[in-house]
Amino acid sequence: MNNNKTDGGTDSGALLDVKDLRIEFPTRRGILTAIDGVSLRLNSGEILGVVGESGAGKSLTGTAITGLLERPGRIAGGEIHFNGQRIDNLPAEAMRKLRGKQIGSIFQDPLTSLNPLYSVGRQLIETIRTHTDLTPRQARARAIEMLTQVGIPAPEQRIDQYPHQFSGGMRQRVVIALALCVNPKLVIADEPTTALDVSVQAQIIELLKQLCREHGSAVMLVTHDMGVIAETCDRVAVMYAGRLVEVGPVQEVVKQARHPYTRGLMGSIPKLGDEVEHLVQIDGAMPRLSHIPKGCAFNPRCPYATARCREEKPEFAQAGQGEVACWLWDGVNPATDPDTLFAEVSQAQRAKKQMNAVRPAPKTSVQNCGQEV
Amino acid sequence: MxxxxxxxxxxxxxxxxxxxxxxxxxxxxxxxxxxxxxxxxxxxxxxxxxxxxxxxxxxxxxxxxxxxxxxxQGDFGISYRNQRPVSELIAERMPATLELVAVAFIISLLVGVPMGVYSALKSHSWLSHVFQTLSLVGISLPTFVTGILLILTFSVTLNWLPSFGRGEVVNIGWWSTGLLTASGLKSLILPGIMLGLFQVTLIMRLVRAEMMEVLRTDYIRFARARGLSNRAVNFGHALKNTLMPVITIIGLQLGAMIAFAIITETVFQWPGMGFLFIQAVSFVDIPVMSAYLLLVSLIFVVINIIVDMLYFLLDPRLCADRGTANSH
Structure with missing residues (x-):
């Protein structure tokens, strides 16, 4: 699935190009920066996974792309280009025409995504007729066809039913039908399976993948389910505290993560069959937006953090086939195997610790205690 | 059902x-x-x-x-004071009250709902703040004060509108209506406003609160994400969901308006049921009082049933007949 599309390094030809996006929330206590310098690129037909802890800014990035950022949030910097057109500064009406028609959305909770007072068919037909010139009769035929495509049995009857008459999984199928009914070029799926039964999750993801391939739609899949990412995506973007920390082809990010945070994230996936007393976790919690540390946002939780990480914000740099924002990779050959690099860094740390154990530690390191366990 | x-x-x-x-x-x-x-x-x-x-x-x-x-059977006995059947007295007075309440109710809906919708959609505009402030005044000012202020302004000072009574009425069968004569219509304006004012502010605040709640829901965000026009989202999707809980309150308020038109009728010497009741109270005319009590309760009960039926019409989730043997 990730054979033809690798990291879109070229400037032209990308379907979605987010450059240095910055989203701010002005509050009484000053401006909170929720998204800080995020750049993403998505080629047509490609599936990009966006992962990170809750509050990392995954959904917010998706919301900004669809132009549905709610007040007081605002895009304070950067550009969003879609299909060669800049869309972050489009007038509301032009943006509305783009939504649904060119950029479809799937929300997290299928139970609340549908208006309970209108039949499923009415909601489908309404969407189809907003974006096309079809007659009501044609739109209804199209709606039935969409319901068939998303695997709803007896669509001719079910089209006139109301959302409460569908189960959770079925409702998410309807939501997918709504998102894809006018063949958008891009679908932003915001945790489409989080609210669903585990047994239904795989079906929905498979359906989404298959339909997007058939319709030729690219997908931005926001999730924190690494299993879904590994099975579905071509490329993965990892976010932390409103910043992008690593982007790369899915195999590389999952198997050979280059950022300490991604390594922590991958390491915390429990493996079936392993008998463990405790689940592996990354110590600490993601900083609040009002208290994002100086330098690299991850430094207080990073076992490899150095003085530089606490002072300077790391730049995005090429590493392997992807990119990573981490000082560990500064001056290192991008082709270096991450496992080797991290082994070396750990060894150097251990050596330093032994030295400190022999000589009493200087006062400065006391301030940093707790960073290196 | x-x-x-x-x-x-x-x-x-x-x-x-x-x-x-x-x-x-x-x-x-x-x-x-x-x-x-x-x-x-x-x-x-x-x-x-x-x-x-x-x-x-x-x-x-x-x-x-x-x-x-x-x-x-509609027989409430004979009024102690008037020595006439109570049912006759009430039938005589009912059209006056019902016309007054209808006018006030229409005013409160026509003004309250749009004001509420506007201040929910444009919650930060200056006009919304004006509405909010006015509604606070309307909700806290006792109705008899507003009534007297209205009389002072429009009847005494400006001399535009009559300060008491129904004006000329036309009898259609047993129903006497003030809606067909100019003086009858003019007489309806001030008491209609007085009775409706509190309801306007109540409905406005209710619609605003409900609608702001609905606008935050996922299905509204999803409707926007589907690219529907603002008009379709706000009036097609949000308003209908907003009105569900509002209908209950409006229904109960309609009952309350009929029952408590007493104050308005007293201020404007309006020959309605409330005025009849006040006179009955001062004369301890118990048959009239008990008939009034029963009538008001009946109105409340009937309105409640109608509201419940409306729910069935509006909310498909309540209508089990339409469901199939699926998923639930």
Whole structure:
């Protein structure tokens, strides 16, 4: 699935190009920066996974792309280009025409995504007729066809039913039908399976993948389910505290993560069959937006953090086939195997610790205690 | 739905019986009617005779059942004061009250709902803040004060509108209407505003709060994400969901307006049921009072049933008949 599309390094030809996006929330206590310098690129037909802890800014990035950022949030910097057109500064009406028609959305909770007072068919037909010139009769035929495509049995009857008459999984199928009914070029799926039964999750993801391939739609899949990412995506973007920390082809990010945070994230996936007393976790919690540390946002939780990480914000740099924002990779050959690099860094740390154990530690390191366990 | 309706009707009957008991007990506890009806120097025989002719010497349960049976047929007895059947008095006064309430209700809907929708959609605009402030005034100012202020401004100072009465009325059968004459319509304006003002502010605040709640829901965000026009989202999707809870309150308020038109009718000397009731209270005219009590309860019960039925029409989730044997 990730054979033809690798990291879109070229400037032209990308379907979605987010450059240095910055989203701010002005509050009484000053401006909170929720998204800080995020750049993403998505080629047509490609599936990009966006992962990170809750509050990392995954959904917010998706919301900004669809132009549905709610007040007081605002895009304070950067550009969003879609299909060669800049869309972050489009007038509301032009943006509305783009939504649904060119950029479809799937929300997290299928139970609340549908208006309970209108039949499923009415909601489908309404969407189809907003974006096309079809007659009501044609739109209804199209709606039935969409319901068939998303695997709803007896669509001719079910089209006139109301959302409460569908189960959770079925409702998410309807939501997918709504998102894809006018063949958008891009679908932003915001945790489409989080609210669903585990047994239904795989079906929905498979359906989404298959339909997007058939319709030729690219997908931005926001999730924190690494299993879904590994099975579905071509490329993965990892976010932390409103910043992008690593982007790369899915195999590389999952198997050979280059950022300490991604390594922590991958390491915390429990493996079936392993008998463990405790689940592996990354110590600490993601900083609040009002208290994002100086330098690299991850430094207080990073076992490899150095003085530089606490002072300077790391730049995005090429590493392997992807990119990573981490000082560990500064001056290192991008082709270096991450496992080797991290082994070396750990060894150097251990050596330093032994030295400190022999000589009493200087006062400065006391301030940093707790960073290196 | 039918079983629901039957159950609801059964409950309503019980409510009405309970109210009837209260209305009936008024006869017993608010003084002795015989003393009120006869002069001071009436003899004991005269009293006993009247007591017998009014059926007051029967056992209590017999009296009560007679009361209920007669009330159900619209017979509430004879007014002590007017010496005329209460049902006749009420029928005479009802059109005045109902027309007044209808005008006030229409004013409150036509003004309250759009104001509420506007201040929910444009919650930060200056006009919304003005609405909010005005509604605070409207909700906290007692209605009799607004009524008197209206009279002072429009009747006394400007001399535009009449300050009391219904103006000329036209009789259509037993229904006397003020809607067909210029003076009748003019007379409706001030009391209509007075009675409607509180409802305007209430409905506006309610619609605003409900709509802001609805606008935050996922299905509204999803409707926007589907690229529907603002008009379709706000009025097609959000407003209908907003009105669901609002209907209940509006229904109950309609009942309250009929019942508590008393104050407005008193301020404007409006010849309606409320005015009749106030006069009945000052004369301890118990048949009128108990009939009024029963009538108001009946209005509330009927409105409640209508509201429940409206829910069935509007919310597909309640209509089990339309469902299939699927998923639930």
């Amino acid at each position: 039918l079983s629901f309706l039957i159950r609801r009707l059964g409950q309503s009957m019980l409510v009405m019986l309970a109210v009837a008991l209260l209305a009936f007990s008024m006869f017993r506890f608010v003084g002795d009617p015989v003393t009120n009806m006869l002069s001071q120097d009436a003899s004991v025989e005269e009293r006993e005779q009247l007591r017998d002719s009014l059926g007051l010497s029967e056992p209590l349960y017999v009296q009560f059942s007679t009361f209920v049976v007669q009330a159900a």
